[in-house]
Amino acid sequence: MPGNDAYQHDVLVIGGGGAGLRAAIAAAEESGRLSIAVLSKVYPMRSHTVSAEGGTAAVMRENDSLDTHAKDTIFGSDFLADQDVVEAFVKEAPGQVIQLEHWGCPWSRDPDGRVSVRPFGGMTVNRTLYAADKTGFHMLHALFQTSLKYDSIVRYDEWFATSLLVEDGRVCGVAAVNVHDGTVSAITAKAIIICTGGGGRVFPFTTNAAIKTGDGMALAYRAGAPLKDMEFVQYHPTGLPGTGILITEASRGEGGHLKNKDGYRYLQDYGLGPATDKPVHRKMELGPRDILSRCHMQEYQKGRTFEGPYGHYVHLDLRHLGEKLIDKNLPFVRELAKNYVGIDPVYEPIPVRPVVHYMMGGVSTDITAKTPLEGLYAAGEAACVSINGANRLGSNSLTELLVFGARAGQSAARHALERPAVKSNPVAQLVSDERKRLDTRFLRADGRERIADIREELQKAMEEGCGIYRERATMEATCKTLRELRGRFARIGLSDREAVFNTELIAALELDSMLDVAEAVANSALLREESRGSHTRTDFPKRDDARFLKHTLAYRTPDGPRIDYLPVTITRWPPEERKY
Amino acid sequence: MTEETITLEVTRYRPGHDREPRTESFSVPYRKDWVVLDALNHIKDRVDGSLTYRWSCRMGVCGSCGMMVNGVPKLTCSAFLRDYHPGPIRVEPLANFPVIRDLVVALDDFMEKLRRVKPWLIRETERPVSEGEYRQTPAQLDAYKQFSMCINCMLCYAACPVYGLEPAFLGPAAIALAYRYNLDSRDEGYRVREPIVSDSVGVWECTFVGECSVVCPKGVDPAAAIQRSKVAGAKDWALSVLMPWGGRK
Numbered sequence: 001m002p003g004n005d006a007y008q009h010d011v012l013v014i015g016g017g018g019a020g021l022r023a024a025i026a027a028a029e030e031s032g033r034l035s036i037a038v039l040s041k042v043y044p045m046r047s048h049t050v051s052a053e054g055g056t057a058a059v060m061r062e063n064d065s066l067d068t069h070a071k072d073t074i075f076g077s078d079f080l081a082d083q084d085v086v087e088a089f090v091k092e093a094p095g096q097v098i099q100l101e102h103w104g105c106p107w108s109r110d111p112d113g114r115v116s117v118r119p120f121g122g123m124t125v126n127r128t129l130y131a132a133d134k135t136g137f138h139m140l141h142a143l144f145q146t147s148l149k150y151d152s153i154v155r156y157d158e159w160f161a162t163s164l165l166v167e168d169g170r171v172c173g174v175a176a177v178n179v180h181d182g183t184v185s186a187i188t189a190k191a192i193i194i195c196t197g198g199g200g201r202v203f204p205f206t207t208n209a210a211i212k213t214g215d216g217m218a219l220a221y222r223a224g225a226p227l228k229d230m231e232f233v234q235y236h237p238t239g240l241p242g243t244g245i246l247i248t249e250a251s252r253g254e255g256g257h258l259k260n261k262d263g264y265r266y267l268q269d270y271g272l273g274p275a276t277d278k279p280v281h282r283k284m285e286l287g288p289r290d291i292l293s294r295c296h297m298q299e300y301q302k303g304r305t306f307e308g309p310y311g312h313y314v315h316l317d318l319r320h321l322g323e324k325l326i327d328k329n330l331p332f333v334r335e336l337a338k339n340y341v342g343i344d345p346v347y348e349p350i351p352v353r354p355v356v357h358y359m360m361g362g363v364s365t366d367i368t369a370k371t372p373l374e375g376l377y378a379a380g381e382a383a384c385v386s387i388n389g390a391n392r393l394g395s396n397s398l399t400e401l402l403v404f405g406a407r408a409g410q411s412a413a414r415h416a417l418e419r420p421a422v423k424s425n426p427v428a429q430l431v432s433d434e435r436k437r438l439d440t441r442f443l444r445a446d447g448r449e450r451i452a453d454i455r456e457e458l459q460k461a462m463e464e465g466c467g468i469y470r471e472r473a474t475m476e477a478t479c480k481t482l483r484e485l486r487g488r489f490a491r492i493g494l495s496d497r498e499a500v501f502n503t504e505l506i507a508a509l510e511l512d513s514m515l516d517v518a519e520a521v522a523n524s525a526l527l528r529e530e531s532r533g534s535h536t537r538t539d540f541p542k543r544d545d546a547r548f549l550k551h552t553l554a555y556r557t558p559d560g561p562r563i564d565y566l567p568v569t570i571t572r573w574p575p576e577e578r579k580y
Numbered sequence: 581m582t583e584e585t586i587t588l589e590v591t592r593y594r595p596g597h598d599r600e601p602r603t604e605s606f607s608v609p610y611r612k613d614w615v616v617l618d619a620l621n622h623i624k625d626r627v628d629g630s631l632t633y634r635w636s637c638r639m640g641v642c643g644s645c646g647m648m649v650n651g652v653p654k655l656t657c658s659a660f661l662r663d664y665h666p667g668p669i670r671v672e673p674l675a676n677f678p679v680i681r682d683l684v685v686a687l688d689d690f691m692e693k694l695r696r697v698k699p700w701l702i703r704e705t706e707r708p709v710s711e712g713e714y715r716q717t718p719a720q721l722d723a724y725k726q727f728s729m730c731i732n733c734m735l736c737y738a739a740c741p742v743y744g745l746e747p748a749f750l751g752p753a754a755i756a757l758a759y760r761y762n763l764d765s766r767d768e769g770y771r772v773r774e775p776i777v778s779d780s781v782g783v784w785e786c787t788f789v790g791e792c793s794v795v796c797p798k799g800v801d802p803a804a805a806i807q808r809s810k811v812a813g814a815k816d817w818a819l820s821v822l823m824p825w826g827g828r829k
């Protein structure tokens with residue numbers, strides 16, 4: 001692989017989704033003297049933020065308060081969120097969503113022209129702003145289009161970062177492949193922000209786009225940064241069978257009902273009742289995602305779910321909402337159901353089942369979005385800051401990428417303003433080593449292992465060991481399988497040796513990331529001997545604050561993850577039983 | 581029982597090896613709930629790892645997987661095999677774009693045009709965030725909403741005969757986005773965008789074939805945006821002739 005000279009910037013953002021673009025704009029606004037780069041393996045408007053549907057939580061109305069939003073979030077997190085971080089989050093949320101309004105986001109409106117708010121799972125009042133049911137799409141495009149007005153932001157579209165360059169313990173750049181011509185270059189920066197989103201693709205059945213392979217988490221992990229709380233993987237209760245396409249929680253916020261094969265609203269049997277016709281905050285279909293996903297599995301075990309070609313499912317019934325409301329507030333749900341399962345929700349219930357949706361864990365950061373590695377920052381789903389703890393509330397993640405994207409951009413910009421330029425000699429050596437590694441490991445390797453085989457076995461192992469219900473024996477088996485797959489990955493062979501747009505090379509690099517992320521998830525899960533939020537152990541069914549009111553930290557070693565712990569910050573909400 | 585199959589005739593092109601694109605046939609399992617993208621993924625995972633194309637969300641919103649399917653621009657994640665049964669299905673890169681490799685086309689031209697139309701809110705004075713949101717009624721939102729639904733999938737450029745002949749033409753999606761901001765009650769940038777949209781390779785090139793609106797997978801009507809921009813542009817031109825000191829709308 002030939003190489004290019006080092007490109008130099010002050011701040012480099014890896015990932016061009018919501019968090020990355022918000023960070024880039026914040027850095028540009030912090031100082032006009034800074035050169036800011038956004039590197040992404042896809043064009044920014046293709047980023048997975050685009051698929052978010054339901055909305056963005058912020059305190060907007062007189063009947064709401066910051067403390068209520070904080071309490072809901074902490075309660076939803078099963079008390080694993082850091083409460084100082086949650087307090088900062090809810091305080092900055094309203095300003096961030098208004099800022100986005102000022103940047104053109106087409107929020108849905110009340111008749112008086114104010115932005116509308118809708119109910120969402122686990123929230124006590126209506127506080128979820130939305131743009132019909134394409135909130136993420138509109139936020140992403142508003143951020144991307146707004147970013148175009150800043151001359152100080154340059155982009156590396158369709159570049160893939162293969163490693164962080166670290167010199168004297170300080171992160172000073174990345175080595176990256178330009179997918180268009182296959183060259184490997186160094187891009188140096190005084191501060192780097194990881195905003196690459198989650199890694200839901202380590203599971204076989206997920207709402208996540210193909211690109212969600214945890215690349216940024218793996219980059220940081222390999223450079224020595226810990227991944228925090230990786231065992232917490234959110235199943236969304238309503239995905240389409242087969243494809244895993246998301247049917248937004250907003251469909252329940254608008255009043256949709258979940259029914260088993262007898263047409264019965266089964267959630268009332270699990271302490272979420274009473275089953276009222278109109279939606280009631282935090283009850284029934286507006287319960288939190290972890291609990292609703294477990295209820296589904298229990299219905300299945302009782303034989304009360306439907307059986308289809310893609311496994312068990314229940315019905316999400318929107319018929320009583322009527323065509324007018326569905327078309328106004330849930331048009332995308334109608335489009336998706338019609339296209340992908342041939343069901344028009346105006347006339348028929350939608351088949352749905354729980355599906356892997358979100359990673360609460362990620363690169364460990366402090367409240368300023370800084371990681372333990374000097375010069376490295378992270379925000380959005382790629383990071384764990386942590387506001388989501390053991391279970392994220394729906395509509396907090398889009399807000400999170402705004403609040404902490406902005407914080408990361410500011411922190412990185414301030415850091416860059418204080419630091420001297422990166423020295424180029426050591427960087428040249430580092431990137432030359434990286435070129436050799438990619439050449440030997442992938443482009444000239446003639447191993448017999450296939451990417452698709454290892455990827456499928458990894459996904460199967462993750463579903464078996466790290467699904468909705470977990471227990472020691474299967475998790476141990478999963479950890480063992482993942483180690484073996486890591487060994488087999490060393491013997492991978494590519495059929496594509498081209499320099500130009502080699503998507504097979506990218507798929508191999510993504511699989512490398514997935515192996516790291518999956519091992520961090522499975523090993524973190526194995527050692528957490530309690531049930532909290534999304535992490536449900538059949539062998540340890542109770543929450544255990546005495547032993548596990550703490551964050552997990554996974555550090556990468558050649559022999560697999562080394563697990564450590566970090567205290568949870570409690571400010572004003574002492575842990576109590578989580579009951580809805 | 582042998583599984584039913586369907587044939588995909590896929591355009592292949594490797595720069596530096598192929599003088600021009602060629603067609604390669606692949607037989608894939610025929611499944612009624614598969615889309616063309618599923619078939620391509622099957623080929624890549626099981627038959628030929630070098631097949632090159634873009635994809636991501638597989639739910640019709642990221643805009644990555646646009647290709648020509650039997651000669652029509654489509655999102656391959658929403659193009660079902662059953663609609664092309666019994667085949668064969670011809671899969672080619674989007675028309676009117678330079679091909680980088682196989683089914684991947686270069687987007688540099690659109691990315692530059694997108695930026696050129698200044699697709700962001702332009703205000704004479706920015707309101708401080710502390711003063712809250714700009715009020716916008718549902719009717720004001722509806723005025724521009726459909727033009728904000730563009731996912732930049734490029735199907736409209738692949739369908740546009742004018743763009744095919746005159747690559748400098750701004751094209752349907754870029755003009756629709758300029759129009760989206762011009763129509764937004766919060767925006768004051770019409771005067772800045774108007775000369776860009778109305779210049780010789782802006783709206784005036786369009787001959788109203790309307791194919792852009794037909795192929796749009798998101799129900800955007802770029803043809804309407806172009807037509808209405810022309811009317812507005814013509815009015816401005818007439819005013820500037822009648823009132824040389826500068827017509828105010």
